[in-house]
Amino acid sequence: MDAITTVHDRYPLLPMLAYSTTTDGTVAIEATQRGATEYVSGEHLDATAETLTDRLAAVCNREDTATVHPRATVRQLEALVDHPASFAGILDPDGIIRFANAPSLEFINADADAIEGRPFWDTPWWSHSESLQERLRDSIERAAAGESVSMQADHYSPDGDQRIVQLGLEPVRDETGTVVAIAAEGQDVTEREQLTTELRENQTALERLYRVSSDTERSLEEKFQQLLELGCERLNLDIGFLSTIDIDGDEFKIVEARGAHEQIQSGARSPLSETYCRRAIEADGLLGVQDAKSEGWVGDPAYERFDLGCYLGGKIIVDGDLYGTLCFADQETRKISFSPAERTLVELITEWVSHELEHREYERELEAAQERLEETLERIDDAFFSVDAAGEFTYINSRAEGLLERSAKELIGNNIWEEFAEVTELPFFDEYQRAIETQEPVTFEAEYEPLDVWFEVNAYPSEDGLSVFFRDVTERRERERILNELLETSRDLMQASTRDEIADIVVQAAEEVLGEKITLVRMYDPDEEALVPVASTDTVDEQMEERPLYESGEGPVGRVFDRMEPEIYAEAAAIDDDRDRSPVQSVMYLPIDDHGILSIGALERDAFDTTDQQYAELLAATAGAALSRSERQRDLRKYEAILETVQEMVYVLDREGNFTLVSEPLADWLGYSVDELIGRPVSFVLTDDAVAEGRQLLEELRSRPNETSREYEAEGITRTGDRVPVEIELTPFPEDSEFIGSVGAVRDLRDLVSAREDVVEERDRFSYLFENLPDPIEEVEFEGERAVIRNVNPTFERLFDTDAETLVGESRKTLLDSPDHRYPGPADVQYSDGGSDLMEFTANTPTGRRNFLFRQISYQTASGERGFGIYTDITRLKRRERHLQVLHRILRHNLRNDLNIVHGFADQLVTELEETETQAYARRIRETADKLVNLSKTAQEIERIIDREVTTESIDPESVVTDLIEEYREAYPDAEIELHQVEAVGVYADRRLRTALEHLLENALEYTEDVTPHVQISIATDDNAPEWVRVDIEDNGSGIPDREWNVIVGDREITQLEHGTGLGLWLVKWLVDAYGGDLDYTESDLGGSTVTMWLRKAPDSVEGVDRDRSG
Template sequence: MQSVEYREQIYDILSDPTKSIATRIDDALDVGVDYLDVSIGFFTRIEDDVQKIVQSTGNHTLIQPGETCPLDDAYCRRTIEIESPLAIQDADASSAVADSAVETFGLGAYIGARILVKNEVYGTICFADTESRETDFTAAESYFVELAARLVAQALEQQSYERELAERETEINTKEEVSRALIDASFDLVFQIGSEGQFTYVSPAVEDLLGYSADDYLGQPFTSMLPDQSTIAVAEEIYESVMAGETVVREYFPLEHRTKEQVLVDIRVTPLYSGEVSPEDRTPADIVGVQGMARDASGRHHRYRLIRVLNRVLRHNLRNDTNVISGYAEMLRDRLEDEDAAYARKIIETTERLITLSETAQKLESNLEAPPEIEIVDIVPLVVQTVNQIDEQYPGASISVHTPDVAMAKSAPRLEAAVWELLDNAANHAGAAPSITVTVRIADEQAVIQIKDDGPGIPADEKAVLLSGQETPLEHGSGLGLLLVHWIVESLGGELTVRDSEAGACVEIALGRTGEPSSE
């Protein structure tokens, strides 16, 4: 079985909502042990500098469920401190593992990744063997472990969310007003719909979620919150089911913001019974309306989409390019003559493409997971610094920069990655000696970064990736760097524009601003 098939298998296992998390993790550990050709797999919980084995596979006496040890004596001590997986070919020769850990556990080879739940270290998922490896763990193997860690984290977050929902539903059965206050403080939207299909209550938090006040919805049909006819049809089916006595849960249900954009939420809608009927005597005839609770799921939906994009791109490109490498390697083996040098160059070129694709995918994922950190800052130093870095990397390019002394804008450190990708794209694709102009200007209430080159321009499919973040054009990975730009600018609340140009490409990033720098 190839590495991509193992990744698909681990994704299917850990994303299966029909199985318990414990069962999913057990199955994932078995797949990992098989794929990595090791004898031990384990899932840990780390609290108060203590490592506890929660689940495991293998016969190691100290790596069994319930076993604990000080974190300083564990192989996972270094794992939780770094973002990428920790891969160790020979523990005896590695400085990343404490001597006490090697003496205690006697593991020769180890690879593990940290699990973050709500941006906090929860534990690790690891694979190991008592014998050291003859070769390093590959990039594909490291990505497999990292993917497993992220999927376990998502499953744990979903479990926590479902537990919170269950707890809130229990509270609702006490006092209506107390319950309503608790829910309003815990959810992005709470609403009640009467038997005539009109809103009888909408929590004040709706203004933050959808841009309208609660009073705007009161007395209106529940369809007024929905974006289109297909969504209305689904909502009407949900309403009928709840009025018949069912509780309905939906993920990524679309609502309409005041700006006409869609907001995806997770909703839970339950029957609202007459208070005159005791719980044990309730029937659908006693239902007087429905009560719903919703949480903004847009961020999580973006992360899920990104994982799917990364999986598809890596699955397609790594498979195809690896086949190219294998093909040329076989030709080199069979034809050790003058043509060998040309084949070797082909191998190097293909490998470089794989490395570039992998690095860009990693940057895309890390930037998506980065906290907002949006501040009003001067973006001129960031732009100038990025231009200088590109100038050093591409000495054949001619880059001119035009900026005001100060340009305050809503920004974050990840803006540098977006500017870098656009400049790198221009330097790579605008010819042997490209001419690039970078301009920063103040326009109305925005600070605009314009990057213009004299190359052939941006192809239509890649332009779609840049402007809308569409996934389809990434089938062959051509626009992954541009997708990174789209995600970053969107996360900063900015706007991307591709301007018409007589020759080459002209891309603008527009960011909101608030005027002059503070005196601090």
């Protein structure tokens, strides 16, 4: 860059070309600032297929080189050269193009050679308009004259895109101020101008929208037309319309429309499903369609029907509900999409239309409501007037005119307190003032004395005044007075206990409450068989003759009593009998239920209206109820007297199901007193289901005259909350009874329910046992002499490989005779013999031939005799029995005989041998042989014990022990044998008790290392187990090894290594077990062991106990 500056300073008119490989705007600006004639880049040369030499030669050959590029001129052009955002070029003062930057050339798709050297106005930029070319020629002349010129021009690109260019022509002067060039710069301002235009159009549209909305002279429909016109113009569309929509009816109706489309006119209808608007009402906001074809509407019913190319529409919402749509459209498509400003305008129009429709609807409803209000105020029975805040009448209906006896014309506009000054002293004034001050409605009743009228008033305040509804309630007040006094009379009637007392109260009430001075009450007397006068007013007694009796059906009195319907005579003289009723002119006769007649007369003709009759009927009906109650009370007292003597659980209910009577046993059973239950509902002591079932039964009983009572089961609830099963026998009172209700007799079913539960539980247990017993079982039923199989358990099916279906229903005989041998039972069983018998038999099974013990058990049922057959598999027991028989035979015969031989030889050896070691061996052999012989004898005893059935009896153990002690003292003189403790008591055993004691005593004496064996025997009961007797044998011996004892008592299994060394203890163990006792072993205080036999205690007395010592 410094070189450029140096050369230019020394040779200012010398052309210079600045060059860089790549295009660099900074280099270009700095180079031209320093004096370079032109800048070019290698990229530019490559793009134009021009060499650097060619470019340099072109610069040097330019005629104006010396004048165009002084330093001052270059500084003015620095921002134009290849500026990426501008269309820039250099013109000579005549308008000839000397340079155009790349953006400008790209805009018209031309190169520099085709442009440079041509007049600026005669180029593709402006060739589309001759008038524009003339403007440019004029502007260039002005710039050459030194004027800065700015103008706006349209330009079309080669592809037809119209753009707006802001063109500036700036004169370029040399150091002397002479214009040597013109700098041309253009900016694309299309978007800016479009935005400016759009803003201007939006502002215009908004102003029009405001004028339309604020126009008070035009109708709403006219405003709608103006808005449709505004939208069409702003959007440049031909069609605009406002519609209503009925979604349920699939109906679309155009209310207002603009445009020439035949089907989019005011009043036109079409199915909603065939419109664009069906999508608009589903959209969130506006629905816009720029090009219907490209956006998939082809084939849509709306497109086929209306053929619209573009569309913009939104929903109209009135009071939260869909009203319709407001839309703009055209049959042509739009080139550009709807802008945000356009959408905003349509949204504003849509919102305004929604608001106006909503406002119009509100005004219509308000007008209709006003009309309805005025119409209602005229139609209502209530009188009405309104006053403003100043108290002046603003409205008064015709009903109010009549009650106040003043016309609306003379009251409206006048002050209420001036027109009705007397009201200020009455409650009306205070209540109205309170309503106005508190702004709360008031309701009250007050008498308006000037008119002698009672009014019921409802006053509703507001900021504008007071609205008052009022009505004449004078008759109602009188009616209420009468009804209240009749209510008091009914209380008196219900408390009366006799017929005459009730009649007197009726007469008094007719005179004092109803104002009837001529009143008479007749009651039916069964003895007289007539209606007899029993009470009357003083006027009857003073002004009329003695009143006659009437038989049933006689005259009007008798007819009313028979028919139970009142008769009213406007003229007493018209009555068809010859009775004197003067001075009565009109009369009415009313039935007092089936008890009597109420007669009321008057001194005037036609004196009774409907109200008089109603009051009199009410009084007569109340009197009838009181008389019925009086009779019921008499019946109840009779029932009470009966119940007081009844000791069963009984109750009486009234019509409503409340207790009226309860027997003492029932109250006690429930845990209450009688007084606590009287008056309470039966649901207090019965479950809801029980109450409902009882009501149902009573209804059924009342519909069946021949059935007097029913029983049903229910649950009673006691005071403690327990639910108790009961049976209730219900009996309703006859329909013709004076007392409507029912009687219930209660029975406690707890024992029965418990029995039922036991039966169910027993059945369940039996079923479980039957199904799970490991032994096969068959159940049979006897039909004459046939025993029919009714069931077999699963074990039967499994063991005998059969199934219940093939057996059930068949007789045993048929099954036994069957060739397929499906039934394994014994043939000679006689079920019908009854009882329980045992028999053994063999049968073939899938596992081979097996032995069974068959037990048959017969029993009786309600339907006849049945029986069970139980098959117990004893195959293993039978085999063991045979094994034991063989073993015992060997022990008894073979082993014992051989041992006798051994003993003989050993004895011979002892005799013959001298005192040598061999003789000691011989003695040992002889002693061992003796022990084995004794072992054989013990085994024989055990065999006898096992074979013999044990039958226990009461035995005196003391006598047995005493005998044994004497014997063993003689046999063992060196031993100490004593009876340590003896209690006179019997035990359950048999004669073999001696054998057991012998073995224990012998063991105690034999197995000891002490020189002097010591044995103590005790017999006593135990305080902790008084039903047992313990027999203790204590010794000072070496004791019994734990391993051997555990084997004997069963704590260890018998194996080849674990077994008892002797059979004596086994014998004792088996005997004690057979007696139902137990054997125990502990250490002895004597230093040895204590063996205890626990034996069941026999009765306390041992007198007569068998003391036979034979053992």
